[in-house]
Amino acid sequence: MQSPRWLIVASSALLLAALIIAAACGGGSKEEPSVSNPDEVVTATLPNPLPNPVIVGPAQVPGTTTTYTVQENDSLSAIAGQFGVTVEAIMEANGITDPAALAVGQVLTIPGVSEEPPDVVAETPEPVPTSAPPAATDEPPPPSSGDVYIVQEGDIPETIAAQFGITADELMAANGITDPSSLQIGQELIIPEPQQ
Secondary structure (H helix, E strand, O other), X not given: OOOHHHHHXXXXXXXXXXXHHHHHOOOOOOOOOOOOOXXXXXXXXXXXXOOOOOOOOOOOOOOOEEEEEOXXXXXXXXXXXHHOOOHHHHHHHHOOOOOOOOOOOOEEEEEOOOOOOOOOOOOOOOXXXXXXOOOOOOOOOOOOOOOEEEOOOOOOHHHHHHHHOOOHHHHHHHOXXXXXXXXXXXXXXXXXXXXX
């Protein structure tokens, strides 16, 4: 038979362990903290005005899809980026297990996008002029000497100079041109006064 002393020591150790655990867990007290002034209670308030929402990714409309035919050098990540979807979404929609196993000509279903191709930009209509533009002519009227002439398609120094009664050499010298074939469409040329 064991001595009662051992039983008293074991019971005391269990009681002490239970008290330590109870103290560590808050002593078992269920009292709510008292608030002496309710105006001092911190509460969350919404900012005024509310901030604009931030969109962190492209919106995908469930049930909409389009198709894409794989081209040479395509990758799933490049295709996903082009359509604004994830690689995983394309793999799941097409039953692809190896993202590197694309074949040229393979038709992929692209989930979450409309039928319109992603790079199509709607054309902006031309603005309607408020006044009628001047009548178009085949050639602009020649400016008088000392004016500026804009080089047109097919112009060469000789034809431009002839319009103003000057020589090609005079035209080229006034504009610092050394190579007569260097004229460019849209280039501005100064028309010098004819030498007498």
